[in-house]
Amino acid sequence: MAVESFSTSSIPFGDVTPRRTSRRSHALFEALQKEIVLGSLHPEQALTEMDLAQRFACSQGTVREALMRLAEEGLVNRQPNRGTRVAPCQADDARALLHIRREVECGFLDRVVANADASLERDLHDRLNAMRNAARDGDEYALSVFDRAFHGRLFEAADLPLVAPILTRCLIHNHRYKILNAQPNRELEATAERHVPILDALATRDVAGLQELLSHHIATIVDFGPDLTDTETPE
Structure with a gap:
């Protein structure tokens, strides 16, 4: 059997603190x-x-x-x-996790805005630019990693470390379902650019506007993948 080499990834996840492993x-x-x-x-x-x-x-x-x-x-x-x-990758699980994700990400934006600073905005712009580069390279997996890192870093500002792992799981399984079930030839650059209005709202410290934009952003993930909203989404 041929030996397959592998090395540590240069992609920072940004949404989880690595455990102490080799x-x-x-x-x-x-x-x-x-x-x-x-x-x-x-x-x-x-x-x-x-x-x-x-x-x-x-x-x-x-x-x-x-x-x-x-x-x-x-x-x-x-x-x-x-x-x-x-693990299986079922629509019911993906839909439930999408709803949980909306509750987590949109429910604590007052804390995010209160704690937002130049460092947060810089980190988010860096992740957006990394998404753009991955999209231009046609690398959907790298795009998904930086997308998760963007949302993880945004939520980090809420300072709720016990809740953050819940969001981490929601994000990776939403992305997995989307990648495995969506049609080919997706608009990867459009996926990256969907994050620009979120940054703009954060820059103005508009909690209500940011909540509306982020809720819409999460709900309309189906624009770039399979429909996960055929049942009513909780307010």
Whole structure:
């Protein structure tokens, strides 16, 4: 079997504090996360520590640590004596997570605006420019990573660290569902530019305007993917 090399990603997630793991385990976690989000590892596919260790030329301990992190994100299911499988990607789950995401992101914007400063705005502009570059390169996965980093960094200003992991899970599963089910040839540059009005509203410290824009931004993610709003979305 050919050895597949992998290395740590240069893409900063910005929406989660990395746990203390080895660099190799973190690199494997990122590589497998990408394959799951893009569908290279398909829903319900069985994963074995031995096969992954051979494929990536690493120890089974390294694989085990990466799979545990993926399980924490809900991207794999690990069951004693039954092994590990890639988590399913169902519309009902994606829809529920989309609704939770709206509640989390839009419910605490008064705190975001109160804590907003030049550093936050600079970080968000950096992530927007990274999205633009990924879109121009046709790299949908990198675009999704920086998109998640944008929203994670915005919510970070709310200073609710116990809530942030909930948003992290919502974001990655929304993006996964969208990528696996949307039509090809999506307008990636348009996806990046949808974040500009959010930055403009933040710059004016307009809480009501920002709430309306962000709620619309989340609800209309279906413009660039499958319809997740065929049931009533909570106010």
